[in-house]
Amino acid sequence: MLVLPGDLLTATGGYEYDRRMLEGLRQLRWNSTVVALDSSFPTPTAQALEDAQRQLSALPADSLVVIDGLALGAMPEVVHAHKDRLRMVGLIHHPLAAETGLSPELVSRLHESERRALQAMRLVVVTSQRTGRALADFDVASDRIAVVEPGVDQPRHADERVCDPDAPVRMLCVATVTARKGHELLVDALTDLTEMDWTLTCVGSVERSPATVRALKMRIEASGLEDRVTLMGELDEAALQRQFRAADLFVLATHYEGYGMVVAQALAHGLPIISTRTGAIEELVRPEAGVLVEPGDWTALRDALSRVLADADLRRQLAAGARAAGAKLSSWSAASERMSEILASVAGALR
Template sequence: MSGFAFAIPGDIELATGGYGYDRRLIAECRRAGRAVTHVALPDGFPFPSPEEIAASAARLGALPAGQAVLIDGLAMGALPAALLSGLRRPIAALVHHPLALEAGLDERQRAGLAASERAALALAAAVIVTSPSTARLLERDYGVARDRLVVAVPGTDPRPPARGTGAPPRLLAVGAVIPRKAHGVLVEALAALSALDWSCRIVGASDRDGEETRRLRQHIAAHGLGDRIMLTGAISEPALAREFDAADLFVSASLFEGYGMALTEAIAHGLPVVASRAGAIPDTLPPAACVLVPPNDPAALAGALGTLLREPARRRELARNAREHAASLPGWPETAATVMNALREIAR
């Protein structure tokens, strides 16, 4: 089978949902017999220096003539349109979520990223997205024609049901400590539930945004919750599987998700979920297995968590529904097949 190049900025081994998707996509495409060349771009994206842009141009330009290239959205949306058009090869973009929707940006950064990504996506023969929600957003706000959009939702591996901790119930949140994940909103909600019995583990890289991590630790300490809320930092995949197994309830206060792989991982483990109604989350989660609340609303989040902490029968009902839904989750071979078909079409 013919191959393609996959250009990804930074360290592909980082423990994030986006890089996890990229790693698994490469592995599944190769398993299916497709040759995939990983092109490692510099790590300064989405705000690359002139030197990093030049290095990216050189690495992409060195690919065999005519070879199709899939460019991860973290780089695609920040690469100059002139560079992309000068490649003279079939280009596909993989958009996990629009760059301008990352939390913590100022208005100048947000406007610049939105304009840059709009111009870049106009040059892509195909735009692969990880959820129907993101497809609708790109069509509405970025001018991407529907016939260029391809939805390839992340696959989910079968998982054994979580055994839980039970006493006290353990809450699990998964995501890097960055503003978009809004772990501070979760801490505020848990502070309102301090009279109830619970513990919470926040699993995810704590070195991506030093200031956000300092604020979160200070927030936890100010509420006297240091012995009940643990920040684990980034952990290995086997350790993460153990965290899911020990959890009784999964929670996400995220302000936006292009899909939310940790959410379907929770469903695969048969966990009830409380999450914000933001981005693709309502599309990602089965209604019968979750409780959704408005984003950035600690009181609403506390209300939903408090109800489930007080009503174990309700938790069990949601968990049962999650286990039933898990059987219908798509696998990674399906995801890879969708992407390979899209790249095959643009290479013709």
């Protein structure tokens, strides 16, 4: 049983992880179903909390229930009411309080809410070692944490990329347009590099944070980059894969990630990476595969972009490193098997 808010088909890394785990567990003969909560989480309405209580109350005693952190951290009273009746496992992609742009008061409130909710879990699954270490601040003992990193789909055709020094460098960013993903920072850095020949395609929802999207579009227009920066919105999987194949360089100026699934996907496609040292990205992207800077460091990001954009030989070297790193990444089937083992330890004979 997987409990999560909103639509399972939502195009974010967290929801993709949930979808792929459900598919994998079903292939491993788990009877995996979904309980959909109201989409107002992680800031639920009173009615949404009442509905969550009703849905958990309807589950048979001793049911194995995996609760996505997007809902879990916002309903400590609900889960504590079922602490002894259900076998609950938390699934944390990253702490709610780590979202960018929150007021100090909201950060404090979310931190305490998630800390209390996590105490009701029999086990907590995290998607990276970094997130697991972060949960020490939430009073979760290390022996109650299990790591199941995402898998990656290896492209069917991972041919060596040819970098034409006379053609524009085609940069790709795949991320929902929210403050945390750093699109404005990326555009600011590129504003200083207009003498170089490049284009940037941004793939990801423009519906989640209208204020961020408005500010980003204004920044693009003010910088005169309308002909170079394209906001494509969400794409289906086939169209997204075409974008990966067409790109020369992957960029993600994110302020915080739990793991960084799109970075792993870019590595599998043999794309050089320019990103930030956050989540598992620092472990995924070694120096031979890309250039990482500190989150929020505009100057370092601009300098990294300038260096890589100007040097076709460096891009070729980084592409080779990316291909080698991507080829070593685990599959989704291996990730699902790991999740199955962990859940079996909680479920016991219930499976």
